[in-house]
Amino acid sequence: MSIRDLIVPFEAVLVSIFFVLMGIQVKLEMFFDMHILLMATALLIVAIVGKLASGIGFRTKGNRWIVGVGMVPRGEVGLIFASIGKGFGVINDALFAAIVLMVIVTTLLAPFVLRWMIGRADGAQEKLA
Numbered sequence: 001m002s003i004r005d006l007i008v009p010f011e012a013v014l015v016s017i018f019f020v021l022m023g024i025q026v027k028l029e030m031f032f033d034m035h036i037l038l039m040a041t042a043l044l045i046v047a048i049v050g051k052l053a054s055g056i057g058f059r060t061k062g063n064r065w066i067v068g069v070g071m072v073p074r075g076e077v078g079l080i081f082a083s084i085g086k087g088f089g090v091i092n093d094a095l096f097a098a099i100v101l102m103v104i105v106t107t108l109l110a111p112f113v114l115r116w117m118i119g120r121a122d123g124a125q126e127k128l129a
Contacts, residue, residue, distance in 0.1 A: 026096065030094060030097035031097060036101070037101075043099060043102040044102045047078075051072045052068035052072075054068055054071050055068025055069075065117060069113050069117055070114055072106050073111070075107055079103055082099040083096075
């Protein structure tokens with residue numbers, strides 16, 4: 001039995017608890033405030049552009065855009081820092097709600113865009129062959 005096999009049950013429980021705790025900290029009525037939606041939209045744009053820019057460093061033969069889109073849903077680290085910031089009082093409820101909304105949207109959006117881009121890349125390669 002490997003270490004991974006031993007850790008998987010703990011991972012399933014702890015990851016679930018983490019996301020439940022993040023959700024509990026958000027005041028849902030904040031999602032209906034126009035200022036928070038605008039802030040979340042700005043964060044969303046910056047997050048997506050930043051992750052797409054990470055694909056520029058992809059040096060081997062392949063599609064840099066696919067690598068960038070694959071980086072988009074990496075929001076759990078942002079949630080950890082936002083939670084710590086909220087705990088220290090550096091981040092207020094409005095910013096925390098905007099960050100959580102940005103993480104939710106990028107996490108849900110990325111798989112669909114990635115599937116579409118990979119399908120396009122496969123179709124382009126078939127046409128070249």
